Amino acid sequence: MSDKDMREVYTETLMELAEANENICVMEADLMRATGTSPFKEKFPHRTFNVGVAESNMVGVASGLSAGGKIPFAATFGCFAARRTFDQFFISANYAQQNVKLVGTDPGISAAFNGGTHMPFEDTGLMRCIPNLVIFEPSDTVSLKKLIRQAAEHKGCTYMRLQRKGKNALYRETDEIVLGKGNVLKEGDDVTIIASGYIMVPEALEAAGILEKEGISSTVIDMHTIKPLDKNLILKYAEKTGALVVCENHQKACGLFAAVSEMLAEEMPSPVEVVAIEDQFGQVGTQNFLQKEYGLTAENIVKKTKRVLERKNG
Amino acid sequence: MSGMDYKELEQKAKEIRKKTIDSIGFLGVGHIGGAMSIVELLTILYYEKMNINPKDPKMKDRDKLVLSKGHAGPALYSTLAMKGYFPEEWLHTLNKGGTNLPSHCDMNRTPGIDMTTGSLGQGLSSAIGLALANRLDKSDRNIFAIIGDGESQEGQNWEAAMAASHFRLNKLIAFTDNNKMQIDGYTTDIMPIDDLESKWSAFGWNTFRINGHDFAALDKAIDDARLSTDKPTMIILDTIKGKGCTFAEGVITNHNMPFTYEAAQEAIKALG
Numbered sequence: 001m002s003d004k005d006m007r008e009v010y011t012e013t014l015m016e017l018a019e020a021n022e023n024i025c026v027m028e029a030d031l032m033r034a035t036g037t038s039p040f041k042e043k044f045p046h047r048t049f050n051v052g053v054a055e056s057n058m059v060g061v062a063s064g065l066s067a068g069g070k071i072p073f074a075a076t077f078g079c080f081a082a083r084r085t086f087d088q089f090f091i092s093a094n095y096a097q098q099n100v101k102l103v104g105t106d107p108g109i110s111a112a113f114n115g116g117t118h119m120p121f122e123d124t125g126l127m128r129c130i131p132n133l134v135i136f137e138p139s140d141t142v143s144l145k146k147l148i149r150q151a152a153e154h155k156g157c158t159y160m161r162l163q164r165k166g167k168n169a170l171y172r173e174t175d176e177i178v179l180g181k182g183n184v185l186k187e188g189d190d191v192t193i194i195a196s197g198y199i200m201v202p203e204a205l206e207a208a209g210i211l212e213k214e215g216i217s218s219t220v221i222d223m224h225t226i227k228p229l230d231k232n233l234i235l236k237y238a239e240k241t242g243a244l245v246v247c248e249n250h251q252k253a254c255g256l257f258a259a260v261s262e263m264l265a266e267e268m269p270s271p272v273e274v275v276a277i278e279d280q281f282g283q284v285g286t287q288n289f290l291q292k293e294y295g296l297t298a299e300n301i302v303k304k305t306k307r308v309l310e311r312k313n314g
Numbered sequence: 315m316s317g318m319d320y321k322e323l324e325q326k327a328k329e330i331r332k333k334t335i336d337s338i339g340f341l342g343v344g345h346i347g348g349a350m351s352i353v354e355l356l357t358i359l360y361y362e363k364m365n366i367n368p369k370d371p372k373m374k375d376r377d378k379l380v381l382s383k384g385h386a387g388p389a390l391y392s393t394l395a396m397k398g399y400f401p402e403e404w405l406h407t408l409n410k411g412g413t414n415l416p417s418h419c420d421m422n423r424t425p426g427i428d429m430t431t432g433s434l435g436q437g438l439s440s441a442i443g444l445a446l447a448n449r450l451d452k453s454d455r456n457i458f459a460i461i462g463d464g465e466s467q468e469g470q471n472w473e474a475a476m477a478a479s480h481f482r483l484n485k486l487i488a489f490t491d492n493n494k495m496q497i498d499g500y501t502t503d504i505m506p507i508d509d510l511e512s513k514w515s516a517f518g519w520n521t522f523r524i525n526g527h528d529f530a531a532l533d534k535a536i537d538d539a540r541l542s543t544d545k546p547t548m549i550i551l552d553t554i555k556g557k558g559c560t561f562a563e564g565v566i567t568n569h570n571m572p573f574t575y576e577a578a579q580e581a582i583k584a585l586g
Contacts, residue, residue, distance in 0.1 A: 022450075025450075046449075046450060049446065049481070051473070051477050052473075052476065052477070052480075054473035054476070056469075056470045056473060057442075057473035057474050059439075060436050060438075060439020060440055061439050061440070061442045061443040061446065061474075061477065063436075063440050063443055064429070064439060064440035064441060064443015064445075064446070064447065065443040065444075065446055065447050067429055067440060067443065067444055067447070068444045068446070068448060068450075068451070069447060069451070070443075070450065072443075087433055087436075088433075088436055088439070088470070091430070091433040091436060092430070092433075092436045092440055096421060096422070096429070
């Protein structure tokens with residue numbers, strides 16, 4: 001466990017970046033308290049812009065800041081980042097080849113008590129349709145820090161799914177985490193479990209432990225970068241294990257499962273099962289309740305693994 | 315005024331009109347109406363008011379323009395060609411496959427275009443970002459933005475209106491091309507947006523309303539806007555959609571209309 005919350009690490013990392021690079025700016029749309037960027041504002045008041053409850057304008061202003069040579073990190077809840085600002089992010093930021101770093105917080109069921117209206121099950125899917133956009137979802141505080149730094153260096157727009165709360169530390173500070181490359185967390189021969197994000201990567205590791213006891217050997221990959229997809233890594237393990245399970249805190253359509261399946265369909269047709277939200281809207285509840293409600297659990301990963309192994313061997 | 319007198323500017327405006335009618339006519343269809351209504355504004359900005367360098371389109375510390383009503387690109391392309399940003403021959407490639415002059419403004423394709431636009435309602439926000447970037451860089455250059463009156467129906471403009479005055483962007487000078495027409499008819503019939511002066515004033519902007527085809531009025535309003543110390547400025551231009559193009563002026567269907575190259579040449583001749 002880290003001694004810091006994900007959002008504290010987000011803000012701290014941006015402050016470190018801003019110290020070294022005067023072009024780094026922070027934008028908020030009345031969710032500074034939620035994102036936790038107040039310390040950035042205290043230290044860099046002139047580089048912090050809060051536009052109020054106006055997400056479309058936030059992304060438009062961020063695009064202009066970028067056109068003026070700045071590197072804005074603009075955050076809001078993922079539902080607004082993706083759904084409400086989609087055209088602004090698409091045209092003013094991406095089509096215009098800007099350098100806007102959009103952050104969608106509270107992805108999927110982590111929106112918990114804010115309920116269905118605030119629960120983005122489709123943000124990755126929407127974002128995947130934007131050409132050249134880099135999409136990533138850190139699974140812990142260590143990868144968060146490392147990936148933000150690389151996103152800031154990347155010349156072009158990025159979209160980060162950020163779980164704000166929680167102190168997971170799956171990685172060591174010395175581990176290499178590279179934007180665009182998946183991390184193999186555990187090696188195994190029978191099946192490959194590909195997961196993304198703060199909730200599903202730990203569930204995948206837990207599932208792998210359960211499977212191990214039952215004599216099933218699995219590879220677990222943290223696919224923190226959803227676009228561009230680490231094709232070579234997936235193909236390597238698809239060849240090695242011949243069966244895959246994709247796990248994501250997102251709806252089944254258009255997300256990581258779709259990205260993996262589309263690629264495999266073209267390159268190496270393989271049995272793939274999915275642990276994701278079906279064609280459903282969100283609802284209110286604790287994260288724990290919602291994980292069970294939508295099947296985002298280690299138990300479900302175990303079940304889907306057995307199913308994919310039946311297909312592989314059948 | 316520094317260089318040209320109004321008569322010389324009128325001559326330049328006439329040339330911009332001719333080239334714009336010619337380039338759209340060469341293709342046979344295009345956004346003639348809203349291109350014609352901003353010709354005087356583009357003329358005075360590019361020939362008198364903006365600190366720019368056509369030989370170095372990305373010159374640091376230049377004035378910038380966001381043409382938020384990006385469909386009026388052809389008028390801006392004629393202006394930029396005349397200023398020497400690119401060869402005038404390019405104007406006949408307008409909207410053809412592989413062109414550097416697409417229907418809507420694209421900063422990555424056209425030398426001299428400062429911001430990509432086309433999805434109405436977004437340009438003013440971009441202009442705010444540019445003005446904030448200038449402030450961080452301690453530049454006192456102006457950011458100019460042009461929005462349409464029909465475009466003002468997009469809600470994002472009013473989010474931007476709030477933000478620009480909150481951020482006290484006195485270097486931001488915006489114009490509304492108030493030509494009173496939109497694709498489906500007169501703005502008063504489709505979705506009335508008057509009284510624009512009161513609206514912008516209520517949002518905390520300096521507001522002027524002038525005849526957008528009158529160089530003396532444009533000259534004075536822009537100079538006055540530059541004196542602002544703490545507020546952004548909106549200059550509402552009363553204009554005529556299709557102004558100066560015989561077959562298009564005031565014609566309700568002139569937003570995006572087909573016309574032959576022969577018709578274009580006749581209209582050019584009529585301009586004298």
